[in-house]
Amino acid sequence: MFGRRGLTAEERADAEEVQRLTHAWDRACQGAGLVREVSTVTGPTVLVPEITFVHLGPPDRLTVRLQPGMVPADVQAAASRIAPHMGAYGLRVEPRGIGQWVIVTLLYSDPLAETQPFPLVSGDTVLLGTDESGQEVTQTPTDLGHIAVQGATGSGKSAFLYALLSQLAQRPEVEITGVDPSGILLRPFSGAMLGLGEPGVIADYLSRLVAGMDKRITSIPLDRDYLPDADGLLFVVLEEYPGLLRYLDAADPKIGKRVRGYVARLLAEGRKAGIRVVLVAQRAEASVIGSTERGQCSTRITFRVDNHDAVKLLHPDVDQDTAAAHASALPGIALLSSPGRPLTRVRAPWIGGYGEYVQRIGSAA
Ligand SMILES: Nc1ncnc2c1ncn2[C@@H]1O[C@H](COP(=O)(O)OP(=O)(O)O)[C@@H](O)[C@H]1O
Numbered sequence: 001m002f003g004r005r006g007l008t009a010e011e012r013a014d015a016e017e018v019q020r021l022t023h024a025w026d027r028a029c030q031g032a033g034l035v036r037e038v039s040t041v042t043g044p045t046v047l048v049p050e051i052t053f054v055h056l057g058p059p060d061r062l063t064v065r066l067q068p069g070m071v072p073a074d075v076q077a078a079a080s081r082i083a084p085h086m087g088a089y090g091l092r093v094e095p096r097g098i099g100q101w102v103i104v105t106l107l108y109s110d111p112l113a114e115t116q117p118f119p120l121v122s123g124d125t126v127l128l129g130t131d132e133s134g135q136e137v138t139q140t141p142t143d144l145g146h147i148a149v150q151g152a153t154g155s156g157k158s159a160f161l162y163a164l165l166s167q168l169a170q171r172p173e174v175e176i177t178g179v180d181p182s183g184i185l186l187r188p189f190s191g192a193m194l195g196l197g198e199p200g201v202i203a204d205y206l207s208r209l210v211a212g213m214d215k216r217i218t219s220i221p222l223d224r225d226y227l228p229d230a231d232g233l234l235f236v237v238l239e240e241y242p243g244l245l246r247y248l249d250a251a252d253p254k255i256g257k258r259v260r261g262y263v264a265r266l267l268a269e270g271r272k273a274g275i276r277v278v279l280v281a282q283r284a285e286a287s288v289i290g291s292t293e294r295g296q297c298s299t300r301i302t303f304r305v306d307n308h309d310a311v312k313l314l315h316p317d318v319d320q321d322t323a324a325a326h327a328s329a330l331p332g333i334a335l336l337s338s339p340g341r342p343l344t345r346v347r348a349p350w351i352g353g354y355g356e357y358v359q360r361i362g363s364a365a
Pocket residue numbers: 115116151152153154155156157158159160303331332333347348349350
């Protein structure tokens with residue numbers, strides 16, 4: 001029953017498992033370049049972040065002391081290269097203390113693989129998604145700023161917009177409008193432009209929004225440089241914006257140009273006037289959503305896109321591995337950049353289908 005050193009078979013197995021994990025960690029960190037090089041009398045040597053404690057789970061958790069000069073983000077950046085060599089799908093890296101330590105949890109499956117139920121809306125914030133550690137990612141409607149959403153067909157853009165708009169619609173200060181070529185997303189909102197109608201009518205509609213914005217700007221109180229939220233927050237959704245511009249350009253390039261001008265003004269000046277633009281595209285093509293427009297969108301969300309240059313367009317700070325892996329993301333999984341937080345992989349909330357969306361908007365009205 002008891003082994004040589006008084007250990008039970010189970011304890012021996014655990015000790016072996018700890019040793020296996022520690023060994024795999026050392027090799028994986030070296031392979032991933034997560035090392036500090038120092039010179040010693042016997043020549044240069046590499047040091048990896050040191051495992052000081054192993055909690056055997058599931059989930060298995062490693063307490064790791066970083067090498068001087070390393071930050072938790074360095075471990076996060078190497079995670080996708082370390083994980084497979086530890087037999088894991090991914091790593092969750094959480095800072096501990098003042099940044100000298102991290103807790104690394106080995107994830108044996110994608111924590112975002114499950115559909116994320118939609119919680120009751122409460123408080124001052126809207127839910128954008130749930131991150132890999134199960135934390136809700138929220139934002140106040142004001143701080144959302146302008147929003148850019150991209151993703152291939154079937155990647156989860158509409159489902160995300162259903163969740164976003166149905167939360168916003170609950171709020172008394174928020175109004176929702178926009179242009180929707182398919183006529184589906186914005187159908188519950190009276191006043192939105194549905195379908196691809198007369199190009200001139202679409203341009204006139206946007207010109208009225210710009211005129212409304214100009215009027216709102218003149219009503220900004222003298223002691224402020226923005227319109228208080230209480231005076232209303234208008235979300236202008238431009239569904240399939242590149243497609244809209246292509247349609248307008250083909251019909252009359254002058255109208256396409258007018259519309260670009262109006263949207264540029266809404267983006268540049270809308271924020272202080274309580275106007276938020278939501279740009280939706282299958283791909284945030286540089287020729288359609290230029291760098292100025294992208295720069296003005298403080299919330300950017302990318303569902304699956306085929307090519308990782310498209311990820312980089314909206315998230316210039318994305319690392320190569322994350323961008324490449326995102327080409328096969330499940331519907332509803334997105335990369336999110338929002339003010340004050342590093343690029344985060346999230347699962348967007350799922351409110352149910354279109355019927356549920358229409359019902360929620362109806363009950364908010
Ligand atoms: N957040 C999500 N959670 C679970 N399933 C989702 C989610 N988002 C999308 N899906 C699934 O993917 C399908 C396509 O999503 P949809 O939003 O219509 O894509 P898109 O608008 O990008 O074409 C949905 O019908 C649903 O089955």
